[in-house]
Amino acid sequence: MDFTRNQLMKTVLITGASGNLGKAVCKQFLSDGYQVIAIIGQNNPLEDLFQSKHLDIHSVDLRSEMEVNQLSDELCARYKKIDVAVFLAGGFAAGNIKNSGKQQMDDMYKLNFETAYFFSRQLFLHMEKNNGGYMFFVGSRPAIDAASAVSMLPYALSKSLVIKLAEIYNAAGKKKNIIAHVLIPSVIDTPENRKSNPKADFTKWVAPEKIAQSILFACSEPGSVIREGVFKLYGDS
Numbered sequence: 001m002d003f004t005r006n007q008l009m010k011t012v013l014i015t016g017a018s019g020n021l022g023k024a025v026c027k028q029f030l031s032d033g034y035q036v037i038a039i040i041g042q043n044n045p046l047e048d049l050f051q052s053k054h055l056d057i058h059s060v061d062l063r064s065e066m067e068v069n070q071l072s073d074e075l076c077a078r079y080k081k082i083d084v085a086v087f088l089a090g091g092f093a094a095g096n097i098k099n100s101g102k103q104q105m106d107d108m109y110k111l112n113f114e115t116a117y118f119f120s121r122q123l124f125l126h127m128e129k130n131n132g133g134y135m136f137f138v139g140s141r142p143a144i145d146a147a148s149a150v151s152m153l154p155y156a157l158s159k160s161l162v163i164k165l166a167e168i169y170n171a172a173g174k175k176k177n178i179i180a181h182v183l184i185p186s187v188i189d190t191p192e193n194r195k196s197n198p199k200a201d202f203t204k205w206v207a208p209e210k211i212a213q214s215i216l217f218a219c220s221e222p223g224s225v226i227r228e229g230v231f232k233l234y235g236d237s
Helices: 020-031 065-079 102-128 153-176 191-196 208-218
Strands: 011-015 035-040 055-059 084-087 133-138 178-185 230-233
Touching: 011 020, 011 102, 020 035, 020 208, 035 065, 065 102, 084 102, 102 133, 102 153, 102 178, 133 153, 133 208, 153 178, 178 208, 208 230
Parallel strands: 011 035, 011 084, 035 055, 084 133, 133 178, 178 230
Antiparallel strands: none
């Protein structure tokens, strides 16, 4: 679908855009007529998967506050108003109380919290000046369920910080029309997850495309009545 960019065309920024979920979210917003700013990591190609003049791809180390600040300044100046920001970058590692020391905690903190905080902070300040916007963060089931967090302690704690960050943005942005939502998926149906769990019932997992549709709905006109959403996207698992 081809759209001519104009003042009515909305803009979405997506981090982690080269991942399975990121690709699905990019496709969903492109098909709905958005200008998409796709943020990818180094050596994560995306250009060959999409053919759209409304896809703007940038590579940055999301754990570098300096790099993120420079890129966000450039993008905010170029696009004037970024309406939606979807922060999907992050990662997982197992670890229980016994084997989770400072290094394991630091790794998960940087990978899940810093990658969300540095860019979202800049986008929050941008949205404050531009009559609001939507922000979406990815939490996790272990972050809200202590029993399932026992074997993935650093991961669960880092994701719990992301959830708290969204709550703080909602409190700070309430009068500025800034809305932050949290996505809490169960197992996402990806080739990697199928390979690591070959005996699982894949039909019970949640498809990336379904998550992408949920995000788009939440920032649509019908979904605009939702505030401080915590979307438990569990499928049948």
